[in-house]
Structures are given as C-alpha cells and as structure tokens.
Amino acid sequence: MEIFDLTIHELHEKLQAKELSSVEATRAMLARIEAVDDKVNAYITVTPEQALAEAEAADKRIAAGDIATLTGIPVGLKDIFITKGIRTTCGSKILSNFIPPYDGTAVARLKERGAVIVGKLNQDEFAMGSSNESSYFGPVKNPWNLECTPGGSSGGSAAAIAARTATATLGTDTGGSIRQPASHCSCVGLKPTYGRVSRYGVIAYASSLDQVGPLTRDVTDAAIMLGAVAGYDQMDSTSVNTPVPDYVAGLGAGVKGLKIGLPSQYFIEGLDPDVKRAMDEAIALYKSLGAEIREVSLPHTEYAVATYYIIATAEASSNLARYDGVRFGHRTEDARGLAQMYAKSRAEGFGSEVKRRIMLGTYALSSGYYDAYYLKAQKVRTLIQQDFLNAFQEVDVLLTPIAPTPPFKIGEKLADPLQMYLSDIFTIPVNLAGTCGLSIPAGFSAAGLPIGLQLIGKPFDEQTILSTAYSFERETQWHQKTAPL
Amino acid sequence: MKYQVVIGLEVHTQLTTNTKIFCGCSTRFGAEPNSQTCPVCLGFPGALPVLNKKVVEYAIRAGLATNCSITKRNVFARKNYFYPDLPKGYQISQFDLPICQHGHLDIDIEGETRRIGITRIHMEEDAGKLVHADIPGVDDSCVDLNRACTPLLEIVSEPDMRSPDEAIAYLKKLHQIVMYLGICDGNLEEGSFRCDANVSLMPVGSSTFGTRAELKNINSFKFIKQAIEYEMERQAEILDEGGRIIQETRLFDPNTGTTRSMRGKEEAHDYRYFPDPDLVPIIISDEWIEEARGTLPELPEAKRARFMTDLALPEYDAEVLVASRELAQYFEDTFTLFPQAKTVSNWVMGEVTRALNDDGRSISDCPVTPALLADLLKLMEKGTISGKIAKTVFDEMYKSGKAPEKIVEEKGLVQVSDTGAIEAMIDEVLEKNPGQVAEYRGGKETLFGFFVGQVMRASKGKANPALVNEMLLKKLNG
Numbered sequence: 024m025e026i027f028d029l030t031i032h033e034l035h036e037k038l039q040a041k042e043l044s045s046v047e048a049t050r051a052m053l054a055r056i057e058a059v060d061d062k063v064n065a066y067i068t069v070t071p072e073q074a075l076a077e078a079e080a081a082d083k084r085i086a087a088g089d090i091a092t093l094t095g096i097p098v099g100l101k102d103i104f105i106t107k108g109i110r111t112t113c114g115s116k117i118l119s120n121f122i123p124p125y126d127g128t129a130v131a132r133l134k135e136r137g138a139v140i141v142g143k144l145n146q147d148e149f150a151m152g153s154s155n156e157s158s159y160f161g162p163v164k165n166p167w168n169l170e171c172t173p174g175g176s177s178g179g180s181a182a183a184i185a186a187r188t189a190t191a192t193l194g195t196d197t198g199g200s201i202r203q204p205a206s207h208c209s210c211v212g213l214k215p216t217y218g219r220v221s222r223y224g225v226i227a228y229a230s231s232l233d234q235v236g237p238l239t240r241d242v243t244d245a246a247i248m249l250g251a252v253a254g255y256d257q258m259d260s261t262s263v264n265t266p267v268p269d270y271v272a273g274l275g276a277g278v279k280g281l282k283i284g285l286p287s288q289y290f291i292e293g294l295d296p297d298v299k300r301a302m303d304e305a306i307a308l309y310k311s312l313g314a315e316i317r318e319v320s321l322p323h324t325e326y327a328v329a330t331y332y333i334i335a336t337a338e339a340s341s342n343l344a345r346y347d348g349v350r351f352g353h354r355t356e357d358a359r360g361l362a363q364m365y366a367k368s369r370a371e372g373f374g375s376e377v378k379r380r381i382m383l384g385t386y387a388l389s390s391g392y393y394d395a396y397y398l399k400a401q402k403v404r405t406l407i408q409q410d411f412l413n414a415f416q417e418v419d420v421l422l423t424p425i426a427p428t429p430p431f432k433i434g435e436k437l438a439d440p441l442q443m444y445l446s447d448i449f450t451i452p453v454n455l456a457g458t459c460g461l462s463i464p465a466g467f468s469a470a471g472l473p474i475g476l477q478l479i480g481k482p483f484d485e486q487t488i489l490s491t492a493y494s495f496e497r498e499t500q501w502h503q504k505t506a507p508l
Numbered sequence: 509m510k511y512q513v514v515i516g517l518e519v520h521t522q523l524t525t526n527t528k529i530f531c532g533c534s535t536r537f538g539a540e541p542n543s544q545t546c547p548v549c550l551g552f553p554g555a556l557p558v559l560n561k562k563v564v565e566y567a568i569r570a571g572l573a574t575n576c577s578i579t580k581r582n583v584f585a586r587k588n589y590f591y592p593d594l595p596k597g598y599q600i601s602q603f604d605l606p607i608c609q610h611g612h613l614d615i616d617i618e619g620e621t622r623r624i625g626i627t628r629i630h631m632e633e634d635a636g637k638l639v640h641a642d643i644p645g646v647d648d649s650c651v652d653l654n655r656a657c658t659p660l661l662e663i664v665s666e667p668d669m670r671s672p673d674e675a676i677a678y679l680k681k682l683h684q685i686v687m688y689l690g691i692c693d694g695n696l697e698e699g700s701f702r703c704d705a706n707v708s709l710m711p712v713g714s715s716t717f718g719t720r721a722e723l724k725n726i727n728s729f730k731f732i733k734q735a736i737e738y739e740m741e742r743q744a745e746i747l748d749e750g751g752r753i754i755q756e757t758r759l760f761d762p763n764t765g766t767t768r769s770m771r772g773k774e775e776a777h778d779y780r781y782f783p784d785p786d787l788v789p790i791i792i793s794d795e796w797i798e799e800a801r802g803t804l805p806e807l808p809e810a811k812r813a814r815f816m817t818d819l820a821l822p823e824y825d826a827e828v829l830v831a832s833r834e835l836a837q838y839f840e841d842t843f844t845l846f847p848q849a850k851t852v853s854n855w856v857m858g859e860v861t862r863a864l865n866d867d868g869r870s871i872s873d874c875p876v877t878p879a880l881l882a883d884l885l886k887l888m889e890k891g892t893i894s895g896k897i898a899k900t901v902f903d904e905m906y907k908s909g910k911a912p913e914k915i916v917e918e919k920g921l922v923q924v925s926d927t928g929a930i931e932a933m934i935d936e937v938l939e940k941n942p943g944q945v946a947e948y949r950g951g952k953e954t955l956f957g958f959f960v961g962q963v964m965r966a967s968k969g970k971a972n973p974a975l976v977n978e979m980l981l982k983k984l985n986g
C-alpha cells in the first residue's frame with residue numbers, strides 16, 4: 024500500500040511509531056498530486072513550500088512527543104476556506120488574485136493540531152453548483168470516470184479523496200455540497216448540524232445554510248476531522264455552545280435496536296434502479312444487524328428545492344455584494360466612474376451561474392415580492408424543520424439516497440439549470456432543517472459509478488449517524504475500493 | 509395661502525463605546541486612515557459580525573430616557589446598497605423590530621409644554637468616509653474605513669414639530685439627554701450627532717400632511733433652523749404657484765443657507781431589507797432592562813425641578829445649571845461643601861462660566877475645583893475678604909490653581925475690620941475733601957458713595973465695606 028492510500032488513523036499510527044515522517048508523507052502526497060492532478064483538476068492551488076515547512080514543524084512536534092491525531096497529516100481545503108497568505112479564490116475569477124490576511128477558525132483548528140495543508144481544492148464558483156462545472160478554474164473530473172462530474176460544489180474535496188491526492192479534506196455543504204460529491208466519488212462526507220462548526224473564515228454563499236464538514240476515506244477519519252473542527256467559536260454568533268463528544272470513541276455503538284426511518288417521499292418513482300438496489304441492500308443489511316426499520320413521512324419535501332433556491336439565492340445576493348472591486352479582488356481596467364466600475368468588475372468577475380443566482384435572490388428580496396417569496400419560503404422552511412422533528416419523535420436516524428442517480432456526464436445538465444437543481448432534492452431538506460447528514464459509500468452502478476447512502480441525524484447528534492455508518496462500513500467495505508486512475 | 513410646517517427629525521448619534529459594534533476595533537476619532545480596521549469591518553470574505561453588548565445597553569438607556577417601550581426580541585437586518593464607503597455592500601441595521609418604540613419627549617415652547625413623539629430608536633453600524641485624494645492630476649476618491657462599523661443609534665421622531673423653534677428645542681433636549689446618559693459625545697462638527705429633517709407644508713387648518721422633502725447634511729443647531737426656514741420658503745413658493753412638491757432628498761449647503769436636490773437618487777433605492785442570518789436575535793430580559801434603568805443618571809428635567817423645589821433656585825438658574833451634566837455636577841459638588849444655593853449658583857453662572865468662556869475650557873477642566881470654590885465662598889462668608897476681593901482672588905485661583913487662603917495671605921488681601929484703622933482712613937478722606945463734606949452736610953446725600961469709594965481706595969479695597977458704611981454715616985452725620 025502506498026503512503027497516499029493510507030487513512031488518517033493508519034498514517035497517524037505510522038507517524039506515532041516513527042515508521043514514517045510527516046515530511047515523507049507530505050512528499051508522497053505532493054508527488055501523487057503532481058502525477059495525477061492534471062487528469063482530475065481537483066486542486067486550484069498546491070502549496071508545496073508551506074506544506075513541507077508545516078510537515079517539518081509537525082515532525083518536530085512528534086519528536087517532542089506532542090502528537091495529536093492530525094499532526095503531520097496532509098489535508099486539502101476547499102478553496103472557500105480563508106487561508107492566511109495563501110490565495111483563496113472560491114472558484115471565481117473575481118477572487119483569482121485574493122490573498123487573505125487571516126485564517127478562518129476551522130483552518131486555525133486544523134493547524135493547531137499540526138495538520139499539513141497541501142493545497143486549495145477546486146469547487147463550483149462560490150459553492151453554487153452540483154457538478155463543479157461552474158468553477159473559473161475548469162471542471163473537476165470524477166476519478167472513477169473522467170468523463171463524469173464529481174458532483175459539487177465540494178467536487179475537488181471529494182475527487183482528491185478518490186484520487187488519493189489528500190488524506191482528508193474539508194468542504195462546505197449548503198444544499199448537499201459535501202454529501203453529493205462524497206456520494207459521487209465514493210467517500211465519506213459529513214455535513215454537521217448548523218452551528219456545530221464555526222463559519223468564521225468560510226466565504227459565505229448562504230449564511231443560514233452553510234456548514235463546514237469533512238470528506239474522508241472512511242467513517243473513523245470523518246469522526247477525527249469533525250472532532251478537530253467542531254465546537255463553539257465566539258467569532259461566529261451562530262455557532263452553538265454545546266460540548267463536542269469524542270466521536271471516535273463512540274463509533275462502536277452498533278445498531279441493535281436502533282430505529283431507522285425511511286421517508287416515503289425519498290423513495291420515489293424515477294429513482295435510478297441502481298440507486299434503488301443499493302438502498303434496498305443497505306436496508307436489508309441494517310435489518311440483519313438488528314436495527315428496526317420504519318417508514319416515516321416528511322410531507323413538505325416537495326417544496327424543499329423551491330424553498331432552498333429562494334432562501335439561498337436571497338442570502339447570496341447580499342453576501343456577494345462585497346465583491347465590488349473596491350478593496351480586494353478583480354477590478355475592471357476599463358471603467359468611467361463608480362457605477363461602471365461596479366458593473367464591469369462584477370460582470371467580468373462572476374460566472375453565469377453566480378449571476379443567475381444573484382439575480383434570482385435580488386428579485387426574491389425586492390419590495391413587492393419579499394412577502395410572496397422570501398417570507399413564504401421562510402415559513403415553508405419552518406414546516407420542513409417541523410417535519411424532521413416529528414420524524415425524529417419516532418426514529419433515531421433517517422436513511423435515504425443522496426442523489427437520484429449515479430454521477431452524470433460533464434456537460435449533461437449544464438443547459439438545463441432546473442434539472443441540475445433537482446439533483447439536490449434529497450440533500451437540500453437537511454440544510455433547511457439545520458440538522459446533520461452524512462454520505463457513505465453504498466456500492467456501485469452497473470457502469471461502475473459510485474452510489475452513496477445518506478444517514479440523517481437529530482440536531483447535534485452527529486455521533487449516532489457516525490456510529491450507524493461505521494456499522495455499515497465494517498460490514499460492506501465499499502470504501503476499500505479504489506478509483507481506476 | 510398660509511401654510512403650517514410639519515417637521516419630523518431623524519437623529520444619528522454615534523455611541524461612545526470603546527470598540528465598534530460588530531468587531532473589536534477602536535472607535536477613536538481622528539486616527540490614521542484605515543488604521544482602525546480588521547477583516548470584519550473591512551467586509552473581507554469569510555468575516556462575521558459579533559454584536560458588542562454595550563451597544564444594546566446604551567440603546568436601552570436611550571429608550572428608557574425617552575419614555576420608549578423596549579422590544580424584547582431584537583433582530584438585525586441587512587440594508588442592501590452599493591457605495592464605496594460601505595464595505596459589505598449592505599449596512600447592518602434594524603428594520604421592523606427596532607429596540608425602542610413609542611416614546612416621547614416634552615419640550616417647552618414659550619411657556620407651553622409640547623409633547624413630541626418618538627417613533628423608534630434602532631441600532632446600526634456607521635459607514636466609512638470618502639476622502640478626495642490630494643494628488644495633483646488625480647481625481648480619484650479614497651476610502652477611510654476607520655468609522656465603518658462604529659455603533660449608531662438612529663432616533664426617529666414623529667412628524668410632531670410645527671415650527672423651526674420646536675425642532676431646535678427637541679434637538680437640544682435630545683442632545684442634552686444623550687450627553688447626560690454618557691452614550692454620545694454630542695460633537696456635531698465631528699458628526700457624532702447628525703440630524704436629517706423631514707419638512708412638509710399643509711394649508712393652515714388642514715390635517716392632511718403635504719409631500720415632504722428630507723434635508724440632509726445639517727451639522728449645527730443654527731443650520732437646522734436655516735435649512736428648515738429655507739425649505740419652508742421654497743415649498744411655499746412652489747405651492748403658491750400651483751406646483752407640486754416632489755418627495756426627495758435635499759442637501760443643505762451651509763455656505764449659501766439653501767438646500768439642493770440630490771435628484772431623487774436616494775428614493776430610487778430598494779434596500780431589500782431582510783434579517784441578517786449572521787446574527788442571532790437578541791432577547792432582552794426584564795432583568796436587563798431594570799439593570800439599565802439602575803444605571804440611568806438623574807435626567808435634566810428631574811434635576812431642574814429638584815433645583816427649583818429643594819434648593820429654591822429661580823427657574824432661570826436651574827435651567828442654566830442643568831444645561832450639561834458636568835456643569836450641574838460642578839454646581840452640586842460646590843453646593844455640598846457650601847450649602848447656599850443661590851450664592852453658589854451666582855458664582856457658577858457668573859465668574860466660573862465667564863472665566864471658562866474666556867479661554868474656551870470646559871467645566872471639567874476648570875482649574876478652580878468645586879472644593880476650592882467652596883473655600884473661597886467660605887472666606888467671603890466669614891468676612892475674611894470682601895465680595896469684590898473674592899473676585900480678584902478667584903481670577904488668581906483660575907490662573908494659578910492655588911488655594912484661596914494662600915492667595916489672600918500672600919497678597920495681604922485680608923479684609924480690614926479694625927475700626928481704629930478704618931476711622932483713621934475716614935478722617936483722612938474727610939480732611940482732604942472739605943468741599944464735598946460741606947455739600948453733603950448741606951443736603952447732597954448722593955455724595956455718600958463718593959466717600960465710600962475714597963475710603964475703599966485708601967484701603968486698597970481691603971476695608972470691610974459694611975464697617976466703612978456704618979462709620980462714615982456716623983462721622984458725616986456728626
């Protein structure tokens with residue numbers, strides 16, 4: 024097994040036993056990036072000098088006996104994370120020259136633990152997309168089939184795991200942006216409860232929905248990464264002050280007697296047969312492990328996509344107003360006067376999907392439309408939250424598909440944004456409800472493309488979905504399969 | 509036609525918190541441009557606002573002092589518009605749930621009390637400033653974001669004022685209150701207390717308001733009056749000619765005393781307010797409100813009443829003394845040590861104020877402290893020095909900061925009450941002026957003052973005036 028194939032916990036053991044140094048592990052990872060990233064395009068920026076300096080520092084810490092689980096581990100960050108001194112583009116031309124003066128909280132927490140940051144990962148522009156095709160830096164290819172998209176918006180973060188070009192990565196999930204690409208790339212992706220991880224230093228798309236989470240090789244790594252970044256942060260007013268459990272210690276809880284709910288609205292006609300089969304197999308497996316399976320109802324599911332596209336775009340239209348060419352980022356070279364500077368800088372700097380969403384959101388907030396759209400959407404959001412709370416009166420976790428289909432071809436849905444939006448139908452409600460959800464590899468389609476399974480937990484009960492996923496992973500071993508790169 | 513003016517005022521008060529409303533940067537005025545900034549107030553990607561609780565506390569104080577009800581559940585909203593001094597492309601403000609509502613202030617106009625409604629008080633962040641580059645050949649604007657994200661309270665009145673004088677009375681009262689509360693430094697020139705006026709006309713006797721114009725950029729009490737009066741004339745002229753008033757924002761020009769249209773640009777805005785998802789609602793408990801109530805100082809109105817009833821001061825004195833919290837405090841501190849209210853009041857309004865005005869100092873920098881002033885008044889009361897000498901001593905105290913006893917001793921200013929010495933001086937004066945003595949005794953009693961003056965001069969002002977009077981009278985009348 025190559026160094027770049029190791030999980031966090033495997034690599035950690037070797038670092039601790041001094042069988043390997045962080046510098047060696049980092050060099051191996053940088054070489055792997057060098058070897059395959061041309062094909063995958065998962066990275067926007069690779070930072071070899073910084074990474075090797077951090078690896079050396081990690082080795083010193085390890086030599087001094089000061090080792091945390093993440094010390095010396097090469098990780099990649101979605102380019103939405105603000106990194107001090109490292110260009111942070113958010114997949115956009117408008118930030119293509121932006122070098123931030125500070126580190127965000129999640130990044131700082133990884134650094135404190137001695138993680139080595141090897142680079143910044145490709146994504147849909149401003150996290151707006153489900154296929155990674157809206158990136159200014161070109162689409163990311165799915166390592167399982169280079170003609171397919173890796174999903175989005177954290178496509179680079181998922182593809183890097185599948186391509187073995189990072190041991191673990193961080194992504195963000197606003198409507199499925201961690202879970203859907205994790206599913207398409209056969210890795211574990213966790214979207215924590217809103218407020219679990221600080222958003223400070225994460226470029227905002229839709230502030231009331233955005234949440235930071237890990238993408239990893241296996242469930243144990245997801246638990247390690249979540250434990251490192253979770254917890255209250257006074258820099259983020261929406262972060263919640265509740266204790267962070269030892270997620271790794273709780274993984275072995277098992278599923279005996281666990282009540283698993285199947286929302287009837289998620290097992291619809293038109294579900295891809297391969298996806299359907301994978302779900303049926305997973306349900307049968309959980310039954311055999313002693314879980315109790317029940318059907319539940321989330322009656323407002325059909326309004327989720329529409330609700331999401333009003334709330335998310337409304338917030339985005341305001342969040343993206345700061346890209347005006349005045350203080351940072353792209354400024355047009357050809358403007359007379361202020362109004363033109365704004366208009367041209369933004370017209371040149373933003374891609375078409377971003378413009379589409381800014382316009383949608385601006386419209387939804389406009390006077391005369393606010394009540395009919397934004398306010399109505401907020402009311403529906405409350406009903407969707409209520410759906411989940413009601414379901415969680417009956418069951419402990421929900422099991423659903425992540426996406427209606429396996430990964431689709433690059434370009435396939437570009438012409439039809441609505442079709443693209445609908446591909447997030449099973450992930451969006453979790454963001455609207457503000458609770459946690461996870462994607463775990465659950466098999467492959469006839470064409471050999473990955474299929475993911477979603478486990479949705481009660482608010483702040485990441486522990487239960489992690490242990491439920493861990494039981495599944497131990498039995499299935501889907502995560503051991505590697506992409507044919 | 510005769511018109512009635514209708515005025516409503518929107519006041520922005522900059523709060524005197526040490527740090528900004530949503531970040532830890534300093535709010536100090538006049539620092540090097542952009543030196544008091546951070547990712548949050550620069551609107552950098554990924555930065556998030558965190559509310560400074562002190563601002564809420566100040567807002568509650570302002571609300572309680574203006575008879576408002578305090579909103580329990582407070583929400584911050586984003587006001588979206590583009591301008592280079594607004595880093596995020598939106599201002600964090602409050603929209604449909606302001607922290608204070610339904611208040612009022614009573615003002616006195618020509619002996620009558622008028623109640624002016626306060627619609628709302630809300631918390632918000634200030635914008636930065638545009639500065640024009642002083643580089644030859646370059647007409648670029650520069651942005652200074654030191655002021656961005658400093659806390660403001662916007663205090664909005666009902667359209668309840670019916671004359672420029674009422675508007676000024678309301679503003680002065682509000683100014684006095686925020687200064688008393690210690691939440692605003694009240695500096696109009698530096699923009700810590702800014703006022704916009706909504707002005708409209710309606711025919712006398714009508715109750716339907718006309719279309720209003722919003723006047724901006726008025727940074728002194730004097731200009732408020734000028735701006736409103738100009739606007740009244742302008743609107744009356746249009747109405748008289750059968751024209752229509754356009755609802756618009758107009759900029760006051762202090763150089764010409766006129767207002768000019770900003771061409772409706774402001775009105776074209778749709779601010780697309782919505783609740784700021786980066787901030788959680790602030791719930792204000794009854795305990796918090798009571799705690800804030802406990803920190804309220806005695807407000808000018810109550811103080812003035814107390815000065816009149818408990819200290820028996822005339823209304824005029826009470827009014828002057830409560831003009832600022834510091835002046836009232838100075839008076840009260842002196843009064844505690846020398847409990848003769850009217851005497852203290854005379855001195856504070858007289859010598860103290862005159863001296864301060866002469867060299868432009870504020871009462872808190874007065875070299876003659878209340879303790880020193882009380883010592884001086886005691887010397888006068890004991891008869892150690894005369895009132896006239898006391899003024900000389902005061903001037904010396906103001907210059908040197910020395911204690912009055914010391915000055916009196918050093919300069920030998922102790923009042924002469926030795927009857928023998930005074931008698932000798934009187935004899936000398938009478939001897940030197942036999943003509944006047946004869947005239948006086950012949951019935952010209954107005955000459956008495958002349959003799960007093962001569963004796964006082966002979967004593968270099970130190971003779972006890974009461975004794976001089978008494979003894980002179982005896983001598984002259986034989």
Ligand SMILES: [Zn+2]
Nearest residue numbers: 531533546549
């Ligand atoms: Zn700041």
